[in-house]
Amino acid sequence: MSTTPSSTPQSDSPAIGTARVKRGMAEQLKGGVIMDVVNAEQAKIAEDAGAVAVMALERVPADIRKDGGVARMSDPNMIEEIIGAVSIPVMAKSRIGHFVEAQVLQSLGVDYIDESEVLTPADEVNHSDKFAFTTPFVCGATNLGEALRRIAEGAAMIRSKGEAGTGNVVEAVRHLRQIKNEIAKLRGFDNNELYAAAKELRAPYELVKEVSELGKLPVVLFSAGGVATPADAALMRQLGAEGVFVGSGIFKSGDPAKRAAAIVKATTFFDDPKIIADASRNLGEAMVGINCDTLPETERYANRGW
Amino acid sequence: MNTPVIGVLALQGDVREHLIALAAADAVARPVRRPEELAEVDGLVIPGGESTTISKLAALFGMLEPLRERVRAGLPVYGTCAGLIMLADKILDPRSGQETIGGIEMIVRRNAFGRQNESFEATVEVAGVGPVEGVFIRAPWVESVGAETEVLAEHGGHIVAVRQGNALATSFHPELTGDHRMHALFVDMVRAAS
Numbered sequence: 001m002s003t004t005p006s007s008t009p010q011s012d013s014p015a016i017g018t019a020r021v022k023r024g025m026a027e028q029l030k031g032g033v034i035m036d037v038v039n040a041e042q043a044k045i046a047e048d049a050g051a052v053a054v055m056a057l058e059r060v061p062a063d064i065r066k067d068g069g070v071a072r073m074s075d076p077n078m079i080e081e082i083i084g085a086v087s088i089p090v091m092a093k094s095r096i097g098h099f100v101e102a103q104v105l106q107s108l109g110v111d112y113i114d115e116s117e118v119l120t121p122a123d124e125v126n127h128s129d130k131f132a133f134t135t136p137f138v139c140g141a142t143n144l145g146e147a148l149r150r151i152a153e154g155a156a157m158i159r160s161k162g163e164a165g166t167g168n169v170v171e172a173v174r175h176l177r178q179i180k181n182e183i184a185k186l187r188g189f190d191n192n193e194l195y196a197a198a199k200e201l202r203a204p205y206e207l208v209k210e211v212s213e214l215g216k217l218p219v220v221l222f223s224a225g226g227v228a229t230p231a232d233a234a235l236m237r238q239l240g241a242e243g244v245f246v247g248s249g250i251f252k253s254g255d256p257a258k259r260a261a262a263i264v265k266a267t268t269f270f271d272d273p274k275i276i277a278d279a280s281r282n283l284g285e286a287m288v289g290i291n292c293d294t295l296p297e298t299e300r301y302a303n304r305g306w
Numbered sequence: 307m308n309t310p311v312i313g314v315l316a317l318q319g320d321v322r323e324h325l326i327a328l329a330a331a332d333a334v335a336r337p338v339r340r341p342e343e344l345a346e347v348d349g350l351v352i353p354g355g356e357s358t359t360i361s362k363l364a365a366l367f368g369m370l371e372p373l374r375e376r377v378r379a380g381l382p383v384y385g386t387c388a389g390l391i392m393l394a395d396k397i398l399d400p401r402s403g404q405e406t407i408g409g410i411e412m413i414v415r416r417n418a419f420g421r422q423n424e425s426f427e428a429t430v431e432v433a434g435v436g437p438v439e440g441v442f443i444r445a446p447w448v449e450s451v452g453a454e455t456e457v458l459a460e461h462g463g464h465i466v467a468v469r470q471g472n473a474l475a476t477s478f479h480p481e482l483t484g485d486h487r488m489h490a491l492f493v494d495m496v497r498a499a500s
Contacts, residue, residue: 014426014442021425024482025443027320028354028387047401050362052318052355087401087416088356089444111422111444134423268317268363269339 022136022156025112026220029053029089029157029243033233033264034222036060036247039078040085042256049260053089053111055245056082061118061165062248062287065299071119073101079108091138096305097123099132106135112157113137115150117304118164118247127305130154140224142175142302144182148203148211151219158217160241161302162225165248167289169226171302172236176223180240186212225302228253228286230266230279237270254284310496313338313347315373317363319355319388323481324489331489333496341372349382349496352389354443354479357416358401360388365405377409382472382499384492390468390475391416391446398449409473411452418447418464419477430478432459432467435487440466440478447477472499 015021032052037043043054058074059067073094083090089111094101096115101122105113113135115128130137131154140161141147147158160179162172182201189197189212197212198205210218223241227233228249236244244267246260253259262279269275297303309332314324316337328335328351338344350373352360364370377383377393385393392407394414419426419442430440433456440461448465451457459467459476466477472495480488 014428016424016426018427020441020482021427021443024320024441024479025422025425027323027482028356028443030320030322030355031316031318032356032359047358050359050366052359087399088358089422106423109421109423136422264359264363265366269367 017134019156023219025089025136026138026157029222030220031268032243033260033267034091034243034245035250035260036245037082037251040081042251043082043086043090045257046250046260047086047088049257050264051088051260052243053091054082054086055091055093055114055247056110057093060248060251061301062167062252063165064118065165065290073098073104073119076104076108079105079110083109093119094128095119096121097126097128099128102128102133102135102137106133110135115139115155117161117301121304125306127153130156138222140302140305141179143178144186144211145201145203146305147179147217147221148201148207151207151217152204155219157220157222159222159224159245161305162223162227163292163295164225164301165290166226166292166295167228167249167252167287168292169228169232169235170292172223172225172227173239175225175302176236176239176241179217179221183211183216187215227263228289229283230262230276233263234266234270234276237267243267249287252287259283259286309334310348310493310500311336311346312349312351312493312496313344314351314353315360315364315389317367317369318359319353320479320481321353324351324353324386327481327486327489328493330486331493333493339367339369341368344369344372344376348500349384349492350376351492352383352385352392352407353481354387354389357388357391358404360392361404361406364407370405370407373407377407377473380472380499382492382496383409384474384489386476386479386481387443387445390414390448390477393473393475394448395452410468410470410475411455412468413449414446415449416446417444419445428461430459430461430466432488434458435491438480438485438487439483441482442466442478445477
């Protein structure tokens with residue numbers, strides 16, 4: 001099992017921000033849906049629908065795409081309003097490499113920081129040093145090497161990048177399959193092969209060895225990017241995601257409360273087509289969606305991060 | 307009965323870690339999401355997760371009443387964190403419509419130890435078990451207990467582990483540590499009950 005060795009000395013004084021506490025937090029979110037919300041009212045709708053957490057941001061990815069320009073961390077007032085409105089965990093996004101935005105989010109008391117490619121990167125070489133924080137981080141990945149580089153920097157949870165704000169699940173499927181296939185391949189390697197594998201993955205040998213032994217990432221793996229329907233969410237879970245982020249798909253749809261509850265049901269009973277069918281009835285309009293093959297390379301968020 | 311069958315309520319949360327811990331403590335462990343699956347187990351673990359989500363899903367999928375009936379009838383249950391909240395007769399600060407299964411006469415306060423930045427690890431002395439590594443994640447504590455509820459552990463002056471009859475609950479997460487003594491205690495409770 002993926003228990004994290006404790007870095008805590010055995011004493012009566014409590015230790016905060018340990019790897020076990022950070023990764024353990026994500027373990028508690030498994031089987032759940034994390035929803036993007038832009039205000040307290042949406043956060044309450046998400047909580048009432050059974051979301052395990054909300055992602056507080058000023059604009060959902062579909063609007064960031066539409067508006068263009070530089071996308072940054074959200075207004076602290078708006079994040080605090082959402083924290084005050086719900087009892088479930090609240091996450092918020094910092095730009096890639098913008099460790100000061102992350103410091104601000106930690107000071108606001110958010111429960112998880114998403115160092116996210118949906119915002120405009122602040123550093124085109126380096127991601128933030130996530131060990132420097134008490135607040136845990138989730139990061140996006142398109143393949144195993146990228147996931148392990150983020151974990152090496154201290155990420156306590158990984159999500160597929162997908163292509164946020166498109167309502168098109170194709171890229172999330174690609175990334176999740178890629179990560180799972182690469183893990184399966186490592187599983188079959190003997191010790192001699194793991195050094196070359198680490199070099200090829202551009203990831204630390206110790207993490208590559210750990211994945212080879214566990215047959216999974218040492219942290220929780222969620223899916224994100226393009227989930228718009230209950231069946232999309234169930235698809236990601238059947239492909240091996242331990243839970244689902246839904247961004248624009250809920251509050252850009254015709255009936256957000258109903259769609260949110262339906263996606264929660266389908267995520268729990270992801271292997272029961274009858275329940276997914278019932279959850280899919282009369283949901284009103286889904287978000288319109290964008291075909292990813294018509295997106296210019298420069299508008300693909302998944303290319304951000306290194 | 308040598309090898310009890312113990313379910314883990316698998317609506318949401320760290321189900322996998324409990325299944326592994328129970329198997330390591332010599333039980334047959336299986337996920338439970340439906341009333342017919344609940345009917346087949348000798349004991350049940352309610353995992354960590356989001357208590358509001360677990361409560362909603364249990365109500366939505368017709369699990370709440372079957373769970374209450376079986377716990378009232380003496381089914382051994384063990385709840386960690388959100389599971390402790392689900393086993394409380396009363397929540398001090400529930401979300402509107404938040405239901406519990408009940409079974410332990412206690413009042414709990416959700417997220418009492420704070421948000422994620424305050425989540426911590428500390429050694430906890432559990433009566434009958436000894437010192438265990440307590441992993442507390444946005445953890446609840448028990449404000450007060452009834453006459454029949456036995457307090458098994460405290461941390462910082464707050465109750466963090468209790469037992470009443472066949473029901474056991476901890477604010478912390480033994481399933482995240484690789485130390486299976488709390489699960490072994492529960493497996494013994496299940497054996498003794500049957």
